[in-house]
Amino acid sequence: MRDTLGVLLAGGAGERLFPLTRDRAKPAVPFAGQYRIIDITLSNCINSDLRHVYILTQYKALSLNRHIREGWGPVVANELGEFIEILPPMQRVSKSWYQGTADAVYQNIYSIGSEEPKHVIILSGDHIYKMNYSLMLQHHRDTGADVTIATLPVAPHEVPAFGVVEVARNGEVTGFEEKPKETKIRSPFNPDMVDVSMGIYIFNTDVLLPELIKDAEDPNSKHDFGHNILPNILGRFKMHAYNFVDENKQKALYWRDVGTLEAYYEANMDVAGVTPIFNLYDKSWPMRTRPYQYPPAKFVFGEPGRTGMAINSIVCSGSIISGAVIRNSVVSQDVRVNSYADVDSSIVFSHVNIGRHCRIRHAIIDRDVHIPDGTVIGYDPNEDKKNYFVSSNGLTVVTRDYSVYENPVSPEFMQGNSW
Numbered sequence: 001m002r003d004t005l006g007v008l009l010a011g012g013a014g015e016r017l018f019p020l021t022r023d024r025a026k027p028a029v030p031f032a033g034q035y036r037i038i039d040i041t042l043s044n045c046i047n048s049d050l051r052h053v054y055i056l057t058q059y060k061a062l063s064l065n066r067h068i069r070e071g072w073g074p075v076v077a078n079e080l081g082e083f084i085e086i087l088p089p090m091q092r093v094s095k096s097w098y099q100g101t102a103d104a105v106y107q108n109i110y111s112i113g114s115e116e117p118k119h120v121i122i123l124s125g126d127h128i129y130k131m132n133y134s135l136m137l138q139h140h141r142d143t144g145a146d147v148t149i150a151t152l153p154v155a156p157h158e159v160p161a162f163g164v165v166e167v168a169r170n171g172e173v174t175g176f177e178e179k180p181k182e183t184k185i186r187s188p189f190n191p192d193m194v195d196v197s198m199g200i201y202i203f204n205t206d207v208l209l210p211e212l213i214k215d216a217e218d219p220n221s222k223h224d225f226g227h228n229i230l231p232n233i234l235g236r237f238k239m240h241a242y243n244f245v246d247e248n249k250q251k252a253l254y255w256r257d258v259g260t261l262e263a264y265y266e267a268n269m270d271v272a273g274v275t276p277i278f279n280l281y282d283k284s285w286p287m288r289t290r291p292y293q294y295p296p297a298k299f300v301f302g303e304p305g306r307t308g309m310a311i312n313s314i315v316c317s318g319s320i321i322s323g324a325v326i327r328n329s330v331v332s333q334d335v336r337v338n339s340y341a342d343v344d345s346s347i348v349f350s351h352v353n354i355g356r357h358c359r360i361r362h363a364i365i366d367r368d369v370h371i372p373d374g375t376v377i378g379y380d381p382n383e384d385k386k387n388y389f390v391s392s393n394g395l396t397v398v399t400r401d402y403s404v405y406e407n408p409v410s411p412e413f414m415q416g417n418s419w
Helices: 037-047 062-071 101-106 109-115 133-143 156-161 205-216 225-233 261-272
Strands: 004-010 052-057 083-087 119-124 127-129 147-154 163-167 173-178 194-204 239-243 255-257 298-300 309-311 320-322 325-327 342-344 359-361 363-365 396-398
Touching: 004 037, 004 101, 004 109, 037 052, 037 062, 037 119, 037 127, 052 062, 052 109, 062 083, 101 109, 101 205, 101 225, 109 205, 119 133, 119 205, 127 194, 133 147, 133 194, 133 239, 147 156, 147 163, 147 225, 156 194, 173 225, 173 239, 194 205, 194 225, 194 239, 205 225, 255 261, 359 363
Parallel strands: 004 052, 004 119, 052 083, 147 239, 298 320, 309 325, 325 342, 342 359, 363 396
Antiparallel strands: 119 194, 127 255, 147 194, 163 173, 163 194
């Protein structure tokens, strides 16, 4: 990995995760209690010995920048030339925000060139999975490819959400369709499945940079890897597919795009379960994050009807469960749940106080929220809509100002956040 640079795209607006992304970037959204979503990809980088990483940020990145600086800066050795560095839009080659995934990389072409890497790995900061990028790089070298695309088999009905990759028996890419409504392409290794792009690419640098320049000069381009760069390269350079090798060590491959509230909620509920599919406790593939100096979690009172306990749940440091019951939930750092409260199938962010006799289920409570005594959330969607955001699937999200969101994706929200 010494001659390889990682470029991690972390600037998407994350409008489908609204209102969790109203005040923070999507990769900065908490996950599994003590992590941020971006920690998963960064942990993959460190576990893969990829220690030269640029993180391209854009949308409301203050908390993300602070998290990276305080949590990930100490992980790499600067004296050895290692770095995990944040690159905000600097308008060095353009006067606009990032217009697409390819444009984001193009606008940082000078920074990439200054490192003189032989290979560039393009990554996304908003997926949950475990992958050893060094194995993919070895495959890239062994096949003599100019470009390698990480692929994942999915059922045909899922293809509208992905770029479909047509792969020959020898692994060479022979076709590419970006998010088609349907496709006749099938995997040569399983005729019931379709190989799709994971949004992870390895380029030879001497191929990538000229193609980015050419794409930037095309006024009709969407400046996107899936829509433009990969189809334009196809047939002109050697492109190979790399079948996803899952370090999660489960029977089924685990890769999740947590870009919607429902997908995000389900991924958190999984890690809180008795036998989670995504294993956070595998010592051979550790997940890292920014350390916080909180005391241990505490559970107090053992009276009938007033017993502090958590069942099938994650409860992080600094939290006090004071005579309350937590079931099937994720409780982040520095949370207090007071006596006689009942929290079920919910995600509670940090610095939350839940009052006595509260009843909460199927909800996400954002950070710094105080829930008054006796509040009921998640039992009556119509009542919840008067004060909180309720998704189309009935998931209630409580934010600091308890606002009602009639139009979650407003023009003001989306301005300057096109990818």
